[in-house]
Amino acid sequence: MTDTTQAGASKIKLGLFDMTPRQVVLMRRVPVVVVSVLVGFAAIWVLFLADRSWTTDTSAGSAIAEPGEFLVTFLDGLTFAGLLFVVASGFTLIFGLMRTVNMAHGAFFLFAAYIAISVQQKMVGKSRNIESSDVSMLDWFVPLLVGATVAAVVGVLMQQFFLRWNQGQDLRQAIITIAVTVILADQMLFQYGGLAKTMTWPGDVVHFFEIFGQRYASSRLFMFAISLVVAVALWVWLNRTRMGMVIRAGVDDQEMVRALGINITLVFGITFFVGSFLAGMGGVMGASFSGVALGTDGQWLLNSLIVVIIGGLGSIKGAVAGSLLYGMVTAFSPAYLPSDYTFYSIIFTFVILAVVLAVRPNGLFGRTE
Amino acid sequence: MADTLLHVEGLRAGYGHSMILEDLSFSMGTEAVSIVGRNGMGKTTLCKTLMGMLVPTSGSITFDGTPIDGLPPEKIARHGIAYIPQGRRLFPSLSVDEHLQMFAKGTRGKRWTPEAVYELFPRLAERRGNGGAELSGGEQQMLAVGRALLLNAKLYLMDEPSEGLAPTIVDILIKAVHHLIEEDSAVLIVEQNLRAATSMAERQLVMVSGQIEHETTAAELRDDAALQKQYLGVDA
Ligand SMILES: Nc1ncnc2c1ncn2[C@@H]1O[C@H](COP(=O)(O)OP(=O)(O)OP(=O)(O)O)[C@@H](O)[C@H]1O
Ligand SMILES: [Mg+2]
Secondary structure, three states: OHHHHHHOOOOEEEOOEEEOHHHHHHHHHHHHHHHHHHHHHHHHHHHHHOOOOOOOOEOOOOOOOOHHHHHHHHHHHHHHHHHHHHHHHHHHHHHHHHOOOOOOHHHHHHHHHHHHHHHHHHHHOOOOOOOHHHOOHHHHHHHHHHHHHHHHHHHHHHHHHHHHHHOOOHHHHHHHHHHHHHHHHHHHHHHHOOOOEOOOOOHHHOOEEEEOOEEEEHHHHHHHHHHHHHHHHHHHHHHHOHHHHHHHHHHHOHHHHHHOOOOHHHHHHHHHHHHHHHHHHHHHHHHHHOOEOOOHHHHHHHHHHHHHHHHOOOOHHHHHHHHHHHHHHHHHHHHHOEHHHHHHHHHHHHHHHHHHHHHOOOOOOOOOO | OOOOOEEEEEEEEEEOOEEEEEEEEEEEOOOEEEEEOOOOOOHHHHHHHHOOOOOOOEEEEEEOOEEOOOOOHHHHHHHOEEEEOOOOOOOOOOEHHHHHHOOOOOOOOOOOOHHHHHHHOHHHHHOOOOEHHHOOHHHHHHHHHHHHHOOOOOEEEEEOOOOOOOHHHHHHHHHHHHHHHHOOOEEEEEEOOHHHHHHHOOEEEEEEOOEEEEEEEHHHHHHOHHHHHHHHOOOO
16 A cells, blocks of 8 residues: 555545546546436336336336326326425525525415415315315415415515524524524414314316326326416516516625615515515415425425425526426335335435435535535 | 815725725826726725725725715615726626616616617627626626626726736727716726726826825826836836
């Protein structure tokens, strides 16, 4: 070992090993190679190898043998990704412009959901066992707007009263937003109790249709359509309006935007409104899709974090990519893991996190600073 | 300089405990003034302090009759100072046209609109759709100037506009500065490039270690090799 070190001045010390620059370059490719092999294996597994009946014992058959199960799993992933995007885009928008990690994002999700549920109960005139047939489109969209707007207003108040004075002080902002989360969670427990609650989809969107012999709920596609509308609206706002230009410029170089005479605090307020509104909207969609309960707030803060860490903090494109990746893994891993191992499907989430961070430490679309 | 536009008195500023500007004073009217000095003398620090990006620890800055020290950058910009920073600081996420459209609000009927900027720098018009990072150094500088022009300011503050640019591009910038002065704007140029400094402004302030140590004229500075060597480190 000592001999080789002395042998060449061109050797580079990397951890325990001495390597030539060429070897170092090869080492850097290792994660890429490992990822390609893993992805390739997963694809072959899902396409050909997975088998419900005997050897591998997965809950869905391979894509070739059971195209219906594959398609359903894919749609599950896609529609969940839509919901993830709505919530995480708000989170990443706020972070991108203000460098504020809003730990209260999940609390806004849950708060909006509870508000929407009670508004829906008032509108329908029942406080329990609401059936889809009781719910008109209006009985769903009005609560959505009310819930999301309340979340947005609470977000702006929090920003104006507490965060504005601590711009650039990450730790203080994190602690303030955690405090808001704790207080909100406590108030919600008091108001709404600890039991799970659901929002009811409007009757017009609740149908089942058949794909390759599988039943599928159209309400999930309805939810996905809303996510698409949100994505398009965000894209237009950020790319086709003057305020969007200011926001993108502010993400690049906030100090310079100010030095050119733009009042960025106003832009901050509006961004916080939109970001919290999206959290609230996601909350109402999530409450209709799978219900909410105490603890859902923490779950969705974590979901948002995972999406933006994969996609890159502050990037809307990254939020799309992160949502898709996370959504797909969440849908595919329980369906295609051998039944004895489905319990471990959650681990796959962290596998993607680890892999993405190994290959691109700033996330897929994150910028290097 | 009939009326004073900018008056700086006893300015002290720096980063944390390291004071860079030490008791700096000067004043200027609606004219072109250049500040020259070697690397690290505090020229950029002065620009940042004038723009409110750094808060001075003492001293005063009066612009157009109102004290502006301690104001945030956006307020100072609205008082009528447009900043063209060292290194351009364009926005990588924005196209050329977006850099201008972003500031187009309220420019209608004023001297500088996006169209007027394209007329001044036709090369930018050809690159409308390009991103800021896809421009050559000269085009980037033109865009940084164009962006600042849209503020229709009273004073344009330029930090080393000629840095890293070919002589032909520097000529375009010199022309643009002359243009501004003919139209009664004031220009404060920070430069290390002697040719650019002396052809843009008649008054030359020499900055040494955070102070204005000497005032001279363009002609004098151009001809005095000893002065150049002493203050600019230029070997003639
Ligand atoms: N952000 C900062 N933090 C701490 N010190 C700084 C910072 N920026 C500049 N300095 C220091 O302040 C001094 C003056 O820097 P300044 O950028 O004002 O010089 P300059 O005259 O503009 O130089 P140049 O001609 O190279 O642009 C330098 O010694 C520099 O190291
Ligand atoms: Mg400088």
